[in-house]
Amino acid sequence: MKSILITTTALVGFAATAGAQEVNVVSWGGAYEKSQVEAYNKPFTEETGITVNMIAADNPATPLKAQVEANNVTGDVFDIEVSDAIRMCDEGALVEIDPADLPAAPDGTAAADDFIDGALQDCAVANIFWGTVIAYDTTKFEGQAPSTAADFFDLETYPGKRGLPKNPKRTLYLALIADGASPDEIYDLLGSDEGVQRAFDKLDTIKSDVVWWEAGAQPPQLLADGEVTMATGYNGRFFDAMVGEGKPFEIIWDGQYMDMDMFVIPKDAPNPEAAMEYLKFATDTQRLADQAKYIAYGPARQSSASLVGMYQDGKTEMAPHMPTNPDHLETAVMDDPEFWADHDAELSERFNAWLASS
Template sequence: MKLKTILMGTAVAGFGSVATAQEMANDMTLVSWGGAYQSSQQKAYAEPYMEMNPDVSITWDESSPEAVAKLRAMNEAGNVTWDLVDVVAADAIRLCDEGLAMEIDADEILAEGDDGSSAEDDFGDLLVSDCFIPQIVYSITAAYRPDRLPEGAPAPDSICALFDTETYPGKRALEQRPINNVEWALLCDGVAKDDIYDVLETEEGQDRAFAKLDTIKDDVIWWSAAAEPPQLLADGEIVMGSSYNGRWFSAIEEQDQPFEMLWDAQVFDLDGWIIPAGLPDDRLARVLDFVNFATDTQRLADQAAYISYGPARQSSAPLVGDHAELGIPMGPHMPTAPENSKNVFVYNYSWWADYRDDLDSKFQAWLAQ
């Protein structure tokens, strides 16, 4: 097996030290999302790696939002110029299905946890696809502005406040896609959390979700970029909205916006790496060496110093420290913190892989009505 020899090369090299047994390319193109997230990766993974390997140069490409399409186009053209691509879990599943991402064996290519647990155990359920190397847990969660609530209204403590336009009049911002919204709709329509996907599988269940969304349709501003809701909330355009928890964190802590988080029924989602399929040996060797380093326990914990996303390894959680600039402890801002994750919704990837096309066309038709 070709892969195995490479892996042994990496294993011999161990963490950090430059592998000499296997020829490695010195240039690497990493693809990520840009902004604060990419700079957290640069500081936590790339800079220490380049310090240890001074010959290596890393090019960043901010193409993750279009990664799926671009990777397919590159693959068809037979010229994949990317070495490592940061994508959300749902895209990783799609890329894996399309044969555009390389299948990996977590125990073989990823480092063991600091506590000695195998990579597979350490990442646990987060290995949602055969091609996916998880990095962070983020969540889609709600936030509101206490100063814009009507007089006497209690501070919202449930996600269903989104659907309660009587107590909390005003616009709310939701993501323009069915995922998350239909689950929240059913949850607030009285469906038990564990039954949601069973209900959604039926025609009546889907109608029920859209009927619930209908009740707030006129009050919703649909967003497609996660930066929009914090902006809308800051402008006073909306009273509450959903976005990534890291966006809310940076608005609240870094920009001193008067927002409050509404952690109830936050939806966990994952982001991580995939390795494009069909890389030449020397580039693959370099990428595997980098990935092994960049996803070890310490590196994942380090990233949390720059952005409020939870490390995907269980063994990283105790190592999460303070924010690099603000100096505040990051632990309580993680979506995975016990205080925040009292009521968490776990999003079912394989279910959505099947139903995404169908529900999306229904959602679009519903929007257009």
């Protein structure tokens, strides 16, 4: 309790000197943005008086890079993936963050010891763990339902179009899992010409039946509109469609791709002090737990886990829907940001060439 009071007092004191300040937060839109508005933004403004302006992007790293390159930074806080955070930190584009400046857990545990491994980087602080998973429309399959990554590629048993993201990170690994590779050998395979070719060979088997998506809101919509019978997408988006909107979807957790989202502050942010106060507030124990009321993403702090309870409907237990649920980790592939920082450009070039080929 003491640490919470200190944090609150510091925020109130900051607000008193900040005047009518604002902070511009660039995130991913949709149900994810809503969860941040409810869990982070509203209580932050209530405590500090600082207005939070949310700006949606298909991938916030894209406008961040463009703003930095143009020497015209208009966003204060960006919600980006780990590999982008590491790369842009190495390039000197982001503010370094001292873990000692982050709020401790309610029992006094230092932030450095409370955040899950990998959640603190030199210039970034994670807020959520999330998974790219397969979902299918239950009304499209009679009898035996699909249950594995291999089933996603089985057009004969489970007919219909497939939805896949137009990027190599979340397509190549899935093709390898479906082809029998184990999760612990994915990066060794993707680091070899033979492994990459194996992935493309598997993707070739469904290429003509793929609908490619680029924004997180698209996969649930593709399923709802009947354009595809199965799609990969972010588990929280599918959860929102299933539980929040009552869509007849089910998730296949086999071969999920787990990643983190991280908050970063660019150098030359227009409101740097407000940005840092927002980052610290949004990544404290209670706020990360509160976000799970609105979307099925796992908090990045260990102390938040015991505070995760029901969905906002007051009847759905969130734990079974979390990507970090032990039952969902058996065949999960964890993102390797160092691998993608080194190989993203070359694999993206090869992936785009493959897309353009007949």
